[in-house]
Amino acid sequence: MLRAQFPGLNVQVHGKPLVYLDNAATAQRPQVVLDAMNDYYLHHNANIHRGVHSLSESATDLYEQARVSMAQLINAPSEKDLIFVRGCTEGVNLVAQTFVRSRIKAGDEILISHLEHHSNIVPWQILCEQTGAVLKVIPMNQQGELVLDDLDQLINPKTKFMSVVHVSNSLGTVNPIKQLVQAAHDKGVPVLVDGAQATPHLKVDVQDLDCDFYTVSGHKMYGPTGTGVVYGKTEHLEAMPPYHGGGEMISKVTFESTVYNAVPAKFEAGTPNIAGGIGLGAAAEFMLSIGLEKIIARDQQLRVYAEQALAQVDGLRIIGNAADKAPVFSFVIDGVHAHDIGTIIDHYGVAVRTGHHCTMPVFQFYGLAGTCRASLAFYNTEQEVDVLVESLLKAKAMFA
Amino acid sequence: MPDLNQLYKQAILEHNRNPRNFGKPDEWSHHATGLNALCGDLVEVYLNIEGGVLRAVHYAGESCAIATASASMMTEISTGLSVAQWQHKFELFKRLMDKNSQHQSFDELGQVNTLVTVKKFPSRIKSATLCWHAMDAAIQGLPDATTE
Numbered sequence: 001m002l003r004a005q006f007p008g009l010n011v012q013v014h015g016k017p018l019v020y021l022d023n024a025a026t027a028q029r030p031q032v033v034l035d036a037m038n039d040y041y042l043h044h045n046a047n048i049h050r051g052v053h054s055l056s057e058s059a060t061d062l063y064e065q066a067r068v069s070m071a072q073l074i075n076a077p078s079e080k081d082l083i084f085v086r087g088c089t090e091g092v093n094l095v096a097q098t099f100v101r102s103r104i105k106a107g108d109e110i111l112i113s114h115l116e117h118h119s120n121i122v123p124w125q126i127l128c129e130q131t132g133a134v135l136k137v138i139p140m141n142q143q144g145e146l147v148l149d150d151l152d153q154l155i156n157p158k159t160k161f162m163s164v165v166h167v168s169n170s171l172g173t174v175n176p177i178k179q180l181v182q183a184a185h186d187k188g189v190p191v192l193v194d195g196a197q198a199t200p201h202l203k204v205d206v207q208d209l210d211c212d213f214y215t216v217s218g219h220k221m222y223g224p225t226g227t228g229v230v231y232g233k234t235e236h237l238e239a240m241p242p243y244h245g246g247g248e249m250i251s252k253v254t255f256e257s258t259v260y261n262a263v264p265a266k267f268e269a270g271t272p273n274i275a276g277g278i279g280l281g282a283a284a285e286f287m288l289s290i291g292l293e294k295i296i297a298r299d300q301q302l303r304v305y306a307e308q309a310l311a312q313v314d315g316l317r318i319i320g321n322a323a324d325k326a327p328v329f330s331f332v333i334d335g336v337h338a339h340d341i342g343t344i345i346d347h348y349g350v351a352v353r354t355g356h357h358c359t360m361p362v363f364q365f366y367g368l369a370g371t372c373r374a375s376l377a378f379y380n381t382e383q384e385v386d387v388l389v390e391s392l393l394k395a396k397a398m399f400a
Numbered sequence: 401m402p403d404l405n406q407l408y409k410q411a412i413l414e415h416n417r418n419p420r421n422f423g424k425p426d427e428w429s430h431h432a433t434g435l436n437a438l439c440g441d442l443v444e445v446y447l448n449i450e451g452g453v454l455r456a457v458h459y460a461g462e463s464c465a466i467a468t469a470s471a472s473m474m475t476e477i478s479t480g481l482s483v484a485q486w487q488h489k490f491e492l493f494k495r496l497m498d499k500n501s502q503h504q505s506f507d508e509l510g511q512v513n514t515l516v517t518v519k520k521f522p523s524r525i526k527s528a529t530l531c532w533h534a535m536d537a538a539i540q541g542l543p544d545a546t547t548e
Contacts, residue, residue, distance in 0.1 A: 339441070339464035340408075343524060347404050369442060369462045398408055399416075399465070 002290065003379040005030040016349030019384045024169050024197060024328055024375030025353050026219045029283070033223060036062075036282035037275040047271055049248060063274055066281020067264075070229050073284040074195075074214060075205040081237065082229045083267040084277050088196040089119040091215030091230040092163065094267065095192050096123040098240040099213070099232075100161045106132025109158040111189075114140040114365060115168040115175070118358045120194045124163065133160070140365060144171040144320030148179070155187050162191045166198035170357040170373065171320025172328030174202070181210050190236070196220050200377065201299055201326045203292040206231050218276065223283035227276040230267075237263040244269040290378075298378040303327040306376065306385045313392050319371050327376035330357070333392065336399045338372045344398060348391035406517040407524070408465065416465040421475035425458045433544040434461075434534030436526050441467055445534040454481050457535070464527050466518055471531035473512050483539055490536055497529055 003009060008028040011018050020028060040062060046055035048063050064079070071079040085091045100110070110124050114137055121135075128135050136154055139147045155162070162184045167174050177193055184191045192213035198204055199221040206214045213236070218227030232240075242249055242260055246269030252259040260266045287295065306329060310316055315334035333341060342354035355370040356363050363370055374388060428446035435442055441463045448456035457475040478486050492506045496513065499522055505513040518528045530545075537545035 337462075337464035337468075339524070339527060340466070343407065343521060344404060398404070399413065 003381070005032070006379055007031055007034070009379065013349045013351070014347050016347075019348075019350040019387045021374040021376060021380065021384070021388060022351045022353050023200070023377040023380075024220070024357075024373065026225065027200060027222045027377055028379070029219075029222055029224065029279075030286050032286050033279045033282045037224060037279040040275045040278045048274055049265070059274060062278045062281075063272075066277045066279075066284070067229075069281040069284040069288070070216070071231075073199065073204070073288060074216065074231060075207055076231050077207060078234070080264055081234055082231055083237070083264045084272055084280075085215075085228050085230055086226050086273070087219070087228040088117075088194055088215040088217040089123075091213075091228055092120055092192065092194065093123045094230055094243045095163075095213050095215075095232070096127045098243050098267075099190075099236055101127060101131065102241055104131050104133050104160050107158065108133045108160045109136050109156070110134070111136045111138065111154055111159050111162040111184075113138040113146050113164050113175070114361055115144070115146065115171065115173060116163075116165050116359070116361075117169050117194065117196065118360070119196075120163055120165055121361070134158075137361075138164070140362070143322055144168065144173045144325075144362075145322045146173075146175055148176075148183075151180075151183050155184055155189055157187075159184075159187065159189050162189050163194065164191065165194040165196075166204075167195075167201060167326050167328075168320070168359070168362070169197045169328070170359040170362050170371070171322065171330055172197075172325040172375075173320060173322035174198075174324040174326060176324075177209050177211065185210065197326060197328075199287075201296070203296065212236055218280040218283065221283055222286060223280040224273075224276040226273055227280040229280075234263070237267070240267075242266050242269070246270045248272075295378045299327050299376070302376045302378075302380055302382070302385070305382050306374070306388075309385050309389045310392075312389060313396070315396065316392065319366055319368065329374045330371040331374075332368060332371050333396060336395055338370050340399070341372050341392065341395050344395040345388070345391035348387060348394065350388050350391050352388075407521055409514055409517070411511065411514045412465060412469040415469035415472040419468050419472040421456075421458045421479070422460065422472065423458065424460045425456060428456070428458070430538040430541070432534045432538035432542060434530045434537070435544060435546050436530050437546060441527065441530055443467065443471060443531045443534050445471075445531060445538050447535070447538050449483065449539070452483050454478050454483065454486060459531055459534075463530070464524075466515075466524055466527040467530055470512075470515055470528040473515070474531055474535065477510060477512055478535070486539070487536075490532055493532055494529070497525055499525060 006028045044059045046059045048060040067079040181191045190212040193211045196217040214231040216229045219225040249269040251261045319330040338354040353373045430447040443461040446458040457478045459471045515528050533545040
């Protein structure tokens with residue numbers, strides 16, 4: 001059984017079996033990921049891309065194989081199109097400060113959406129402050145879906161870049177990325193897609209989406225924390241200036257000048273998170289071995305079950321009811337604040353996130369300070385959803 | 401294991417159901433906003449200070465039961481005090497709620513001592529202290545306070 005491969009699920013909280021429904025914050029990791037990282041430290045511990053000694057060579061092979069596995073997971077044309085980063089946040093900042101900064105000026109526009117995580121808002125605000133560019137926002141509706149009626153005006157001659165989230169972390173909405181990319185490309189605007197919440201739930205194909213950049217967060221897709229990749233189209237990566245300066249990203253340094261290394265090394269200054277990268281590769285291989293079709297089917301079962309189960313709780317309102325959504329449920333309950341719910345159900349072993357989930361503009365739209373969010377992964381069970389519902393009824397009873 | 405009933409005591413639930421001095425008053429002399437950046441809790445504190453005395457203490461905002469009860473109790477215990485007396489109580493309250501302190505109560509804090517069990521739930525201490533920091537900021541003439 002797949003669930004048995006996640007040792008982190010096998011713990012008790014307040015004497016109750018853990019019911020882990022905070023997967024959108026960070027997922028659990030399978031044993032194969034932990035083993036891959038340990039194996040590096042135990043049997044291949046050396047720096048990469050340097051020494052001629054055997055350990056360095058085998059460590060380099062493992063790290064570069066991880067890049068190949070990640071390329072396969074998102075169907076990138078070449079593993080050389082992938083830059084290892086600490087996560088989506090660093091990925092967005094990297095693209096903002098290299099690709100976009102080098103082609104933007106005062107008065108130009110950057111287009112994001114109302115559903116963005118703070119990590120796909122703030123890097124653009126910083127860039128706007130630096131350059132005098134202006135941030136524009138694709139609006140959302142009550143269902144938690146993007147409203148594309150005015151897209152034609154929003155993407156105008158001033159628009160120089162679009163950055164949109166694939167799957168909303170707070171509502172679960174799956175955005176119509178292909179349509180958005182097509183609309184942007186029709187006007188010559190390149191697009192970054194924030195895939196933090198997409199790779200755990202969807203079969204991502206960057207070539208089919210035709211996006212210019214795609215960011216992946218390792219720890220949301222069962223990999224180690226502090227890992228991720230940015231995919232970029234080859235021609236963009238070649239043309240972009242480097243991000244951080246340092247070792248590894250150079251081919252020749254004198255005091256007069258420096259020649260940068262080839263892509264992707266040009267963007268990977270310093271000794272990277274080697275064990276993390278190898279663990280991320282193992283996570284990608286793990287997901288490919290299960291098969292995304294199987295994961296998607298299981299997500300769908302859980303989503304339908306949880307939707308029906310939560311409907312049994314009187315006074316519970318699900319926030320975000322997009323037609324296409326991941327098994328992520330933001331909700332409020334009349335008379336019980338989200339933080340109180342979170343504390344009470346924790347005592348029944350249930351882990352959820354409470355608050356604004358780093359998407360304050362989304363909850364400003366709904367006029368809410370925050371919600372409880374139960375976010376499911378394929379290893380969750382119907383019985384766990386039942387425990388969630390029972391614990392919510394107990395929270396309600398306490399406040400009755 | 402700390403018991404949930406120790407956190408959600410009757411007194412706390414009662415203040416949450418019937419918060420005292422809740423809502424934006426018509427007039428005030430001092431105001432500050434308390435923001436818990438971690439969870440998004442936002443509380444507004446409105447004071448009417450005349451001649452160094454807290455004539456009226458009100459608060460508004462949407463917050464959890466712990467924050468609501470703490471704010472409600474704070475307004476009750478603070479009204480009529482001199483600013484110096486209040487600051488003394490605020491110091492005691494900070495000592496009471498310090499998770500590393502052994503203090504279980506201070507006579508001067510009266511019903512506010514009920515909140516001491518929140519210390520057993522470290523992630524919720526800031527819920528209880530937010531409004532107090534906001535009131536302190538208001539007295540000092542600062543626009544806002546955070547629990548960070």
